[in-house]
Amino acid sequence: MNILKLAIKNILKNPLNLLMSTVLFGLGVGLITFLLLFNTQLKEKFDKNLANIDxxxxxxxxxxxxxxxxxxxxxxxxxxxxxxxxxxxxxxxxxxxxxxxxxxxxxxxxxxxxxxxxxxxxxxxxxxxxxxxxxxxxxxxxxxxxxxxxxxxxxxxxxxxxxxxxxxxxxxxxxxxxxxxxxxxxxxxxxxxxxxxxxxxxxxxxxxxxxxxxxxxxxxxxxxxxxxxxxxxxxxxxxxxxxxxxxxxxxxxxxxxxxxxxxxxxxxxxxxxxxxxSPAIEINRLYNMIGIGTDVLHGLAILIAGVSALFIFIMLFKSMRERRYELAIMRVLGAGRVKLFLLIILEGLILALIGYAIGILIGHLGMELVAKFLKADFRYSFTGMKWIPEEIYLLAAALVLGLIAALIPAIQAAKTDINRTLSRK
Amino acid sequence: MIQTKDLAYTYTGGASIVFPDISCAAREMLLILGASGIGKTTLLHLLGGILRVQQGNILIDTTDISSLSGAALDHFRGQNIGIVFQQNHFVEALNVLENVLLAQSLAGRSINKEKALKLLKRLNIDHKAGQYIRNLSQGEKQRVAIARALINDPKIVLADELTSALDDDNCTEVLHLLQEQAHHAGSALIIVTHDTRLKDKIDRKVILERP
Known part of the structure; x- marks a missing residue:
């Protein structure tokens, strides 16, 4: 029964919270993934078709x-x-x-x-x-x-x-x-x-x-x-x-x-x-025009991700408070403060990871869906089945967000005072 | 196995308690009796390494736990001290067996499922091994708590108001089981209570009184 397993069991214990936080987080990640995929492919298409025409x-x-x-x-x-x-x-x-x-x-x-x-x-x-x-x-x-x-x-x-x-x-x-x-x-x-x-x-x-x-x-x-x-x-x-x-x-x-x-x-x-x-100049002008739209969407995506991180924070904090006796008992059983800290951090990271996975799925499926429309309307072939390196950075960002959300609850968990908690009848 | 000397505790409010010296050998049993508010829980938390010793010494086997702190104390507690509380809390996300295995894991022992199941069987609770704690009765929870306290064969077993919440039949049974298993594990057993029903059942007692 290591703490990773315990963290997973703790998360699974409350499926509704799990769903809320990961889906919200996933929406933010998904929107960013979609924008990255779309912009990358659009730029690729435009650049390829520039064809050295001056x-x-x-x-x-x-x-x-x-x-x-x-x-x-x-x-x-x-x-x-x-x-x-x-x-x-x-x-x-x-x-x-x-x-x-x-x-x-x-x-x-x-x-x-x-x-x-x-x-x-x-x-x-x-x-x-x-x-x-x-x-x-x-x-x-x-x-x-x-x-x-x-x-x-x-x-x-x-x-x-x-x-x-x-x-x-x-x-x-x-x-x-x-x-x-x-x-x-x-x-x-x-x-x-x-x-x-x-x-x-x-x-x-x-x-x-x-x-x-x-x-x-x-x-x-x-x-x-x-x-x-x-x-x-x-x-x-x-x-x-x-x-x-x-x-x-x-x-x-x-x-x-x-x-x-x-x-x-x-x-x-x-x-x-x-x-x-000049194609290069006009296409740059177009990027800048589209850029305003994607900037707004980008901001929205970051906002959603931020709110979902806040939600994860509140959820972890609440569950940590509810579990204070559990945490105190774990200390009695020999768990050090570091272990309790890591337990809560792990829970935050796992939530972020699940959210990220949902987000990647949403982003790629969304892109694939939009690709179908673009194909029908413009005969331009986009695809949602392509991976881009930015998704790795997005994973890192998601984990950092999960870490930040879990930090304060984890510190609180590490501070658990066994004597005081267990004396409270 | 356990020996205290000149143990005293001063609360943040300024009130202080001086405890009588206590000793209990392996496979021995000691009852600490006292009215509410006399400092029973404080003593138990001191003996259990939950509360830092301010004054005096507590020697468990050959270790003076007043000299331990932080992670070393956590580790020592996990390996050598088993505690059964009046109101026992468990990890809600885990079932009965997993809660017992968690005690092995947190003490730094290797997981021994067979041993845990045997212990649960001796406590007549093995049929609930796969159940979640919320589905258990008070008496059943008490037995799981005993299993969790004894799984690592601790040197000392501390029981806080073990029987206060139980009826007479259950009281006798749970006490009997705890005695039996502590003996089996070779532990010193100290029961702290205000439950006078236990008075005649245990020979060695220390009575806490107001000075």
Missing amino acids: LVVGAKGSPLQMILCNMYHIDYPTGNIDIKDARPILRDDHPLIEKAIPLSLGDNYKSYRIVGTNHDFIGLYHGKIAQGQLWKKDLEVTIGSVVALETGLKIGDTFASAHGFNMDDHVHDNHGFVVVGVLEGTGSVMDQLIMTNTASIWKVHSHEEDDDDHEHDEADHHHDQDHDHDQDNGNAHLLLHTDQQITSVLIQYRNKTNFQALNFGRNINDNTEMQAA
């Missing part, structure tokens, strides 16, 4: 919205830009720009976005072909791993896109896209995209316009677009279509620390109809 150039509007739309594919575009405006930055021999990758958005298949771009886009996310090949001709698409998994699209399948970003939007019935390749999973946003060339997007939309506006220089359009764009690197062919539009251009600098590069974005904002924004 600047995004698109239509004027909210810079954050432009970044979210064109890099994370979770918001709507700010609009389109004319190729004739973007011509300077699309030049392959631009002195500052290493890569300028055009994006054309606006269509989806089963709510997976169709992105008109060039083959450099795949390189941004270190994508590799799993089956088939990259698109070569107009209306050929290569799909991300998640798209393949969730929609069941295979090489050779054809599908019609829908305009906009939601499934129930108007379906273009004219043009069938054909799947020519599937990419390996990268863990980045690319897994959830359907990629094709820029001209395919134009093609789908030009027919749309044709239907509405039959008379309007049809011949012209056909002249421009009915040849296939076999090679899809560089932007030379885009520059041939100055009357067309794209959604944005993703830019990697040749030299990030170049003084001119630092001013490049501002020049665009000041002197053109386009807007430039």
Whole structure:
């Protein structure tokens, strides 16, 4: 009958108190665990999808919205830009720009976005072909791993896109896209995209316009677009279509620390109809905005944990008072003051440990639940089944809290005066 | 086995008591009689190493317990002194057997379940070994207390108002059991009481009187 066993039996003797204190403690720990898991994974997702892109150039509007739309594919575009405006930055021999990758958005298949771009886009996310090949001709698409998994699209399948970003939007019935390749999973946003060339997007939309506006220089359009764009690197062919539009251009600098590069974005904002924004800066702004919300939740979690520690303190103190005869008898039987002190401390630590276990469970289950919603709403994959090192620190913090809560009752227990306690009849 | 000399105690209020010298050998029995408020409990707590000795000496076997303090006194008490109180308290979270085993553990002895069960059997309480204390009658609790006091074969067994709460039949039985087991363990037995029913049952007595 060692004191650890005795401490456990003492705790189990009062199941209601046990439940109250550990569940409350668990809620605090659970909320903190959830926030840690969420923040870690969110940051991971954002960081992974930064993909070394230094600047995004698109239509004027909210810079954050432009970044979210064109890099994370979770918001709507700010609009389109004319190729004739973007011509300077699309030049392959631009002195500052290493890569300028055009994006054309606006269509989806089963709510997976169709992105008109060039083959450099795949390189941004270190994508590799799993089956088939990259698109070569107009209306050929290569799909991300998640798209393949969730929609069941295979090489050779054809599908019609829908305009906009939601499934129930108007379906273009004219043009069938054909799947020519599937990419390996990268863990980045690319897994959830359907990629094709820029001209395919134009093609789908030009027919749309044709239907509405039959008379309007049809011949012209056909002249421009009915040849296939076999090679899809560089932007030379885009520059041939100055009357067309794209959604944005993703830019990697040749030299990030170049003084001119630092001013490049501002020049665009000041002197053109386009807007430039740095993903790193905008995402930091987003963190700060979310940060206020998570700070409040964090504070709340600490408050709950604090209150539950207070509850454990009151509970231990009360039970210690109720057990003063027991404690006195234990002293008569040979238990030293240190032993009684350790007994109460152990009870505090065990309560904290159970609370911590409940909290970890709550945190992970909560994250898993939220992950399901996030997946349904944003197609971003989070998980509650991932462990992070911070949980070890949380364990240490929980034990310290249990220790503090038990300290005063334990000191009181150690001070038990046998003579006085037992003389009181 | 136990021998006191010039034992006296002064309370915080200033009142003081001088106790007569007491001695009791192994397997012997001594009755200390006295009216309420005469200092019986104080004497018992002094003999049991619960209260620090202020004046005089208490020699248990070869150890002067007035020279012990803190952890050493706790340890000595656990190993050498068994006490049965009038109102016995137990660890509520443990059952009868576990309470007896706790006494072994706290005295620093190794756990001997068989010995505890045998002792409970000799006290006719073994059928309650798995019960919690709250389900026991007063007489049954008294027997568990005796088992707990004797499990470590102490040199001295002290009993405080052992029988005051019991009816005549139970009084005789419990006294008999305690005598028997103290003898079995080779302990010196000292019973402190105001219960005059015990007067004729025990030969050696010390009577505490107001000076």
